[in-house]
Amino acid sequence: MSSPTPAPPDRDPIPQAARPATTPPPWPQTWILKVIMAVTGSIFVAFLLFHLAGNLKVFLGAEDFNHYAEWLRTLLNPLIPGSGFLWAFRGVMVASLVLHVYSGTTIWLRARRARGVHARKFLLRRIGSRTMFWTGLIILCFIVFHILDLTMGKVVAAPGFDPGDPYSNLIHSFSRPPVAIFYGLTMALIAVHISHGIWSVVNDLGGTGKRLRNVVFAVAGLIALVVVCGNLAIPVAVQAGILTVG
């Protein structure tokens, strides 16, 4: 009996990196991250709509607006005393933001890796989905600016910030043209971000029905439009001199 001839070594084997089937899948798996993004993103969109409704009270005058701001601080009193609800709400928002940013960044990095060295060129169509990471990053910077400016009254706030008079704070802040422009541009980016984001929610949560998908696609554009137009009206009105202090 002759021993079998050993097979000649494969001169051009496929790189091992292309066969990672025995390694565990990435953790957390992408579908989990996508679901986290869909849920936290939906919380943010709901917040944006309530925030817009509150903002528009600025057109009803200083008294209405400041009364509404005070109501927010004491929401659900006396069931939850003091600013308890406000702080619980802030906790939910911060937790959602951390999860959303972590998931988004991880997905973005995985996408870059899976694209390979032979990268596809930038496609102008569906620009919303291609720019989610960057619009998200700018929105994140805006959130920090916005809280410093109008909630805390620190660093970037207009001079004469008064925690008891949100109406005047808002008018003073938007009277500065650079702030009004930055705010307007960010609103446009938020519109791009959430129009793709809301459309992604239906995919990430598994909406396969034809009618549901069409409705969400249309609603995504509509909500984006409402948010950008509604919020833009305020700095425009301040700059045009329609909204003034006193």
Added chain:
Amino acid sequence: MRLILEVWRQESPRVPGRLEAYEITDAREEMSLLELLDRLNHQLVEENQEPVAFESDCREGICGTCGIDVNGVPHGPENNVPACGQHVRSFADGDTVRIEPFRAAGFPIIRDLIVDRTGLDRIIQAGGTVAVDAGTATDADTLLVTHEQAEAALDFAACIGCGACVSACPNGAAYLFTGAKLQHLALMPHGKMERGKRARSMIAQMEHEFGPCSQIGECALACPAGVPLSAIATLNKERLRALLRRKDN
């Protein structure tokens, strides 16, 4: 008509590749893109040069073997048509046509225009099959399927596994491919029995080698089988269903 072909040449997975320009003077409008490559190879053999390696089989759009990137678009300029069904008439006389292999980190290049698409096979091996006794041919009539349900399943079963969706995707994701198989089998009586198990294993396998979906939608435009974009939502739907049900079916 005259065409300049810029073709990706790469001897092996290990060496770097490059684009090389060739001129074809006798291209005809009715030629498919694969016939154009055949013409180029005849020319190269006559000139004692190495012909371009590319894959093709049925040349009638049903096998999923062909796959090239034409001017940055998988298969070619026409949406939802495989490379074998794309024709030279899409180009004008004197045009430069860039022909490259499918692009994705999950598709390493083997040679010239041939890429290793076995990553898709491994997703199918993970659960894209029916592992229950389906009986013999005569048993098919014992489980009735409505016409509508059969048609709906066929929309997703139409996938020919060419990998254009992965190449079209700027994220290198295989969601359309995996989602099509999950949806197809979830609609069929035998396939339903392993619905949860299949979703868990196929999606875990997919995440080894392919990227995340960002709902860009390029995949459904490239797909030569016209698999609907809703297949990408099917993937998360089936996975969430498996998570909540905690059962194999």
